[in-house]
Amino acid sequence: VRISETYGVSSWLQISFYREIYTVEVVEAPGSHYSYAPKSGSTLPLHASASGKLRIAFMPEQERIKILDSISLDPLTEYTITDRIKFADMIDRVHAQGYATELEETDIGISCVGVPLFDFRGTLNGTLSAVAPSVRMSKILNELIVDLKQAGSRISDVISYRRRNTV
Numbered sequence: 001v002r003i004s005e006t007y008g009v010s011s012w013l014q015i016s017f018y019r020e021i022y023t024v025e026v027v028e029a030p031g032s033h034y035s036y037a038p039k040s041g042s043t044l045p046l047h048a049s050a051s052g053k054l055r056i057a058f059m060p061e062q063e064r065i066k067i068l069d070s071i072s073l074d075p076l077t078e079y080t081i082t083d084r085i086k087f088a089d090m091i092d093r094v095h096a097q098g099y100a101t102e103l104e105e106t107d108i109g110i111s112c113v114g115v116p117l118f119d120f121r122g123t124l125n126g127t128l129s130a131v132a133p134s135v136r137m138s139k140i141l142n143e144l145i146v147d148l149k150q151a152g153s154r155i156s157d158v159i160s161y162r163r164r165n166t167v
Contacts, residue, residue: 003147004029007140009132010036012114014044014051016126019067021051024126036110036131045106047073047087048080050114051127053100057091058116058124064091079104099145104134111137113145115152120160128152 046052114129
């Protein structure tokens, strides 16, 4: 909620299963005239969404290699990365930096940044993302990444603590 209020963005909490990303919760920016959320029941494309890129980047290495070799990199906009080598390089960067961006790769005019959420084993269980018009995102991206990473770390700590103490 704080991220949506501070930056005027929609925040998404998503869970991931192998090749699918599902939206669990959307927090809209207070005072915003528009809402940015996936359609009910839809799944996001792994290759063109911040959450999908995070999912691939934090898979075990053998699974990641298999996905990178087989994933269809269909263009959704003119900004969707469709070159397999460039996509693999981007996934390596996502893993190293601990966040992913989606800059008009799924929809023109909309951008997103997301961070991973890990369980006590260090397995990616979900993502926390912020979505906004691209013009707005370009102005707040660097500060937003810092706050998203901190929030993602706190959420991961809570997930890990609860699971560790109930297992």
